Amino acid sequence: MTNNRKRLIGRVIRNSMEKTVVVEVERTTLHRLYKKVIKTSAKYKAHDESNEIPVGALVKIVESRPISKTKRWAVEEVLEVPELPEV
Numbered sequence: 001m002t003n004n005r006k007r008l009i010g011r012v013i014r015n016s017m018e019k020t021v022v023v024e025v026e027r028t029t030l031h032r033l034y035k036k037v038i039k040t041s042a043k044y045k046a047h048d049e050s051n052e053i054p055v056g057a058l059v060k061i062v063e064s065r066p067i068s069k070t071k072r073w074a075v076e077e078v079l080e081v082p083e084l085p086e087v
Contacts, residue, residue, distance in 0.1 A: 015053060017045075020048060021072060022046075025042050026041045027039070053078060057081050
């Protein structure tokens with residue numbers, strides 16, 4: 001049984017809030033008149049129950065019920081975690 005929720009993949013750009021991360025999703029589209037490839041980006045606030053996802057991580061977010069005034073997405077899984085530079 002499958003559900004029809006939207007799923008997006010993006011990078012975490014901010015994690016300073018409690019149980020919330022800001023995910024930036026980039027899309028490429030073709031301009032209708034000039035046929036040039038254009039990058040557009042959108043920011044989504046997503047619920048992170050564990051509160052442990054670092055900035056720069058690649059995550060998959062899924063549509064959910066409204067959790068707060070601006071939060072309508074939840075982190076489904078972490079696809080890639082950035083490596084910390086060795087000092």
